[in-house]
Amino acid sequence: xxxxxxxxxxxxxxxxxxxxxxxxxxxxxxxxxxxxxxxxxxxxxxxxxxxxxxxxxxxxxxxxxxxxxxxxxxxxxxxxxxxxxxxxxxxxxxxxxxxxxxxxxxxxxxxxxxxxxxxxxxxxxxxxxxxxxxxxxxxxxxxxxxxxxxxxxxxxxxxxxxxxxxxxxxxxxxxxxxxxxxxxxxxxxxxxxxxxxxxxxxxxxxxxxxxxxxxxxxxxxxxxxxxxxxxxxxxxxxxxxxxxxxxxxxxxxxxxxxxxxxxxxxxxxxxxxxxxxxxxxxxxxxxxxxxxxxxxxxxxxxxxxxxxxxxxxxxxxxxxxxxxxxxxxxxxxxxxxxxxxxxxxxxxxxxxxxxxxxxxxxxxxxxxxxxxxxxxxxxxxxxxxxxxxxxxxxxxxxxxxxxxxxxxxx
Amino acid sequence: xxxxxxxxxxxxxxxxxxxxxxxxxxxxxxxxxxxxxxxxxxxxxxxxxxxxxxxxxxxxxxxxxxxxxxxxxxxxxxxxxxxxxxxxxxxxxxxxxxxxxxxxxxxxxxxxxxxxxxxxxxxxxxxxxxxxxxxxxxxxxxxxxxxxxxx
Numbered sequence: 001x002x003x004x005x006x007x008x009x010x011x012x013x014x015x016x017x018x019x020x021x022x023x024x025x026x027x028x029x030x031x032x033x034x035x036x037x038x039x040x041x042x043x044x045x046x047x048x049x050x051x052x053x054x055x056x057x058x059x060x061x062x063x064x065x066x067x068x069x070x071x072x073x074x075x076x077x078x079x080x081x082x083x084x085x086x087x088x089x090x091x092x093x094x095x096x097x098x099x100x101x102x103x104x105x106x107x108x109x110x111x112x113x114x115x116x117x118x119x120x121x122x123x124x125x126x127x128x129x130x131x132x133x134x135x136x137x138x139x140x141x142x143x144x145x146x147x148x149x150x151x152x153x154x155x156x157x158x159x160x161x162x163x164x165x166x167x168x169x170x171x172x173x174x175x176x177x178x179x180x181x182x183x184x185x186x187x188x189x190x191x192x193x194x195x196x197x198x199x200x201x202x203x204x205x206x207x208x209x210x211x212x213x214x215x216x217x218x219x220x221x222x223x224x225x226x227x228x229x230x231x232x233x234x235x236x237x238x239x240x241x242x243x244x245x246x247x248x249x250x251x252x253x254x255x256x257x258x259x260x261x262x263x264x265x266x267x268x269x270x271x272x273x274x275x276x277x278x279x280x281x282x283x284x285x286x287x288x289x290x291x292x293x294x295x296x297x298x299x300x301x302x303x304x305x306x307x308x309x310x311x312x313x314x315x316x317x318x319x320x321x322x323x324x325x326x327x328x329x330x331x332x333x334x335x336x337x338x339x340x341x342x343x344x345x346x347x348x349x350x351x352x353x354x355x356x357x358x359x360x361x362x363x364x365x366x367x368x369x370x371x372x373x374x375x376x377x378x379x380x381x382x383x384x385x386x387x388x389x390x391x392x393x394x395x396x397x398x399x400x401x402x403x404x405x406x407x408x409x410x
Numbered sequence: 411x412x413x414x415x416x417x418x419x420x421x422x423x424x425x426x427x428x429x430x431x432x433x434x435x436x437x438x439x440x441x442x443x444x445x446x447x448x449x450x451x452x453x454x455x456x457x458x459x460x461x462x463x464x465x466x467x468x469x470x471x472x473x474x475x476x477x478x479x480x481x482x483x484x485x486x487x488x489x490x491x492x493x494x495x496x497x498x499x500x501x502x503x504x505x506x507x508x509x510x511x512x513x514x515x516x517x518x519x520x521x522x523x524x525x526x527x528x529x530x531x532x533x534x535x536x537x538x539x540x541x542x543x544x545x546x547x548x549x550x551x552x553x554x555x556x557x558x559x560x561x
Contacts, residue, residue: 022415348451348476348540356416365452372452378474379452
């Protein structure tokens with residue numbers, strides 16, 4: 001891992017040198033929720049607003065041309081980053097949830113899913129890759145089925161059999177709660193064998209892993225900017241061009257049309273067909289800068305660091321009496337999110353105590369209530385790591401957990 | 411507010427109620443049963459109210475949640491059972507005012523008894539909803555039970 005210098009990287013993130021209440025240094029272990037942003041991203045957004053701001057595509061002046069170019073450059077960068085065969089396959093949305101809702105909606109409206117068809121998800125989904133499919137099933141009369149999860153926190157691919165009735169398989173690449181990295185290539189193979197489309201929720205994958213959508217072979221991939229050192233307010237739906245070209249629009253409005261009369265409208269080609277209204281312009285600039293930042297570090301290095309810091313955290317936390325990790329306990333096919341429970345202390349109280357030590361984690365159901373039910377817990381505490389996380393921060397987490405246990409007499 | 415000062419939040423009284431909740435469990439008879447959730451964190455409570463005329467004869471509950479929400483349900487039970495509905499609603503208002511007062515409201519111990527321990531919670535905005543979960547469930551249930559009594 002030459003050239004991956006965490007201390008140097010941390011200097012790009014001024015927020016990481018902040019102190020919290022009681023003059024404690026911030027230990028930010030909530031990156032699966034949202035990542036912090038490097039100076040390079042914030043400055044790119046600032047420069048855009050201060051020097052190039054205008055609306056895109058419809059402003060016939062010089063600033064409009066600059067803004068349009070900047071916006072579309074963000075698309076080019078994202079397309080290159082994920083190995084998209086064509087830049088027109090990258091649709092900007094407001095977040096990953098909207099990207100997933102978009103694809104679920106237009107697959108129904110476009111007649112790709114209908115009554116009696118089957119949509120398959122997993123018990124491991126974030127609500128944003130479950131609820132849109134429930135809604136699609138309700139609208140169309142399709143049946144919703146799912147793969148279960150093993151006690152270890154892996155996908156149980158034997159728990160459901162795909163048939164020619166299966167039209168869509170929607171699955172998360174990396175679980176936001178368990179950290180599990182799913183065998184997406186195998187799922188794509190099985191789904192395509194029966195002619196089903198594959199939708200991948202890559203919200204936790206694109207930030208951590210090198211991603212090549214062409215090699216992956218899925219039909220749609222959704223992710224969000226703010227978890228990959230980019231800004232909030234921008235998500236991405238990548239889709240195979242022939243599918244995007246076939247499918248009807250999602251939202252109607254400006255920018256998504258070809259021509260409009262009072263009676264009817266014809267629609268623009270992808271990606272603009274799916275981008276009604278003023279798009280996230282400055283956010284595209286910021287996401288482009290984020291992608292540049294990650295590319296400079298090298299996604300193989302980011303992934304290797306994630307792996308190494310997760311292994312360090314797992315080995316420390318596995319040793320702690322009274323602490324149970326919910327999800328894979330070995331650093332194999334595993335991302336940098338560790339959910340856990342502490343005997344006798346509710347997760348909210350754990351998070352509160354850790355916060356009092358400056359350690360920021362998430363507590364609750366992490367938008368994955370059905371998955372928590374699988375493990376018989378109502379909520380968990382989750383620590384999640386990223387390219388700026390240090391071993392010293394994991395040590396602070398462990399010390400915080402010990403402090404919490406003694407505070408509550410657990 | 412100083413978020414490092416968790417002792418203001420976790421008063422001994424709160425931890426006592428959390429470890430030894432008063433009136434926990436679901437009991438018969440009851441005039442109304444409600445189920446309230448806190449959608450952001452997933453805390454849940456099922457709560458029953460039994461009225462005898464205008465008196466709160468019993469409040470029984472089954473809940474999953476953090477120390478603050480559990481202790482709050484226990485204190486609720488202490489404060490409203492045996493009281494006249496109107497008096498209990500006055501207590502609810504006092505508790506709600508304390509919780510939503512951002513730490514600026516001076517609690518009246520005569521009215522709130524152990525509930526004054528929650529004054530510190532008001533300084534932690536993210537936890538106010540934990541403290542109010544059982545109270546809002548009770549308010550809902552008592553309205554339903556009263557409507558039934560009247561009909």
